[in-house]
Amino acid sequence: MSGAARRPPPELARILFGGDRVLLVSHVPPDGDGLGAGLALVRALRKRGKEAVFAAGGEVQRCLRFLARPGEMDTSPSGPPGPFDVAVSLDSASQERLGELGSLCRRSRHFLNIDHHAGNRRFADLNWVDGASPAVGEMVVRLLEDTGIPLTRETAVPLYVALVTDTGRFSYSNTGPAAHRTAAALLATGFDPSEITDRLYRSIPEPFLRLTGLAIGALRRDAGGLVAHVTLTPEMLRESGADPLDAGDVVTIPVSLEGVEVGVLFRPAPDGGGTKVSLRSRRWFSVSDLAARWGGGGHERAAGATLPHPRDRARATVLRALREALEAGEGEPS
Ligand code: AMP
Numbered sequence: 034m035s036g037a038a039r040r041p042p043p044e045l046a047r048i049l050f051g052g053d054r055v056l057l058v059s060h061v062p063p064d065g066d067g068l069g070a071g072l073a074l075v076r077a078l079r080k081r082g083k084e085a086v087f088a089a090g091g092e093v094q095r096c097l098r099f100l101a102r103p104g105e106m107d108t109s110p111s112g113p114p115g116p117f118d119v120a121v122s123l124d125s126a127s128q129e130r131l132g133e134l135g136s137l138c139r140r141s142r143h144f145l146n147i148d149h150h151a152g153n154r155r156f157a158d159l160n161w162v163d164g165a166s167p168a169v170g171e172m173v174v175r176l177l178e179d180t181g182i183p184l185t186r187e188t189a190v191p192l193y194v195a196l197v198t199d200t201g202r203f204s205y206s207n208t209g210p211a212a213h214r215t216a217a218a219l220l221a222t223g224f225d226p227s228e229i230t231d232r233l234y235r236s237i238p239e240p241f242l243r244l245t246g247l248a249i250g251a252l253r254r255d256a257g258g259l260v261a262h263v264t265l266t267p268e269m270l271r272e273s274g275a276d277p278l279d280a281g282d283v284v285t286i287p288v289s290l291e292g293v294e295v296g297v298l299f300r301p302a303p304d305g306g307g308t309k310v311s312l313r314s315r316r317w318f319s320v321s322d323l324a325a326r327w328g329g330g331g332h333e334r335a336a337g338a339t340l341p342h343p344r345d346r347a348r349a350t351v352l353r354a355l356r357e358a359l360e361a362g363e364g365e366p367s
């Protein structure tokens with residue numbers, strides 16, 4: 034990673050805080066990182082007298098909804114009426130992942146892209162990509178610092194959510210000094226982190242717990258035990274009553290099993306045909322390279338893709354590729 038990416042390009046803050054109407058977006062649906070980074074910027078901009086709104090492109094996961102105050106977030110698929118002076122994509126590696134919001138961004142005068150996916154396609158007019166950052170929320174903390182905007186509790190809470198969710202509560206390999214230093218700066222504004230983790234991790238809806246039970250029943254191993262996978266069917270989603278927006282979280286089950294290097298979740302693609310695949314690895318296997326084969330992407334330890342096939346065929350394809358890569362020892366420490 035070049036040192037240059039550590040600091041935001043100088044024009045970025047000038048364009049962002051120079052516009053009067055600013056649109057913040059993330060991949061659809063947004064996760065804690067995209068939503069947290071977006072709401073923090075909404076608040077920093079509004080404090081400076083700007084009109085700013087976060088467009089989610091649809092509903093967001095229930096456990097994240099506490100973050101947005103009335104009027105801060107738009108959940109319509111095509112976003113709020115434009116035009117905007119500035120549109121900012123947060124935490125999205127490609128314009129495609131912005132869904133319908135992508136064309137709204139394109140129509141704004143300036144289109145900025147702030148992201149920490151190393152494979153970011155640099156699709157905007159000005160792109161700030163730092164693949165070494167643990168979360169876009171952490172990049173936004175640096176952007177505010179660089180611009181001389183002090184953190185307040187209002188901006189710190191969503192940024193803390195961004196950091197906690199993308200680092201797996203400070204547990205994944207992206208948890209380095211930067212993550213903890215940033216957390217310290219955010220906590221210094223004086224909020225109670227246990228209130229936030231109650232919202233995020235101790236508010237599990239019962240239907241999701243039922244889905245977890247079904248998922249454990251569907252847990253399988255492959256590649257001599259190095260891979261564990263779960264396939265969620267439409268019937269399992271229906272029977273449990275779980276919110277499909279929460280279904281992606283089930284991937285923590287296969288990747289948490291003893292002895293596993295790669296955990297995989299197969300589920301019906303949320304936006305219609307095909308199978309959504311979520312990949313997580315623990316120590317050495319790069320799942321982003323694998324996801325890229327099917328037009329997806331992500332990070333070395335967390336990636337996703339959508340295959341245009343029914344689940345049986347998608348699963349056979351992905352498991353075969355995993356077996357081959359693992360047998361070849363790709364990336365395995367000697
Ligand atoms: P998921 O399994 O969808 O939760 O994704 C895990 C990680 O991979 C997240 O950082 C996503 O932003 C990223 N990711 C998922 N799908 C894609 C994709 N199609 N292109 C690029 N990154 C993706």
Ligand code: MN
Nearest residue numbers: 064066067124
């Ligand atoms: Mn994300």
Ligand code: MN
Nearest residue numbers: 066124169199
């Ligand atoms: Mn992220």
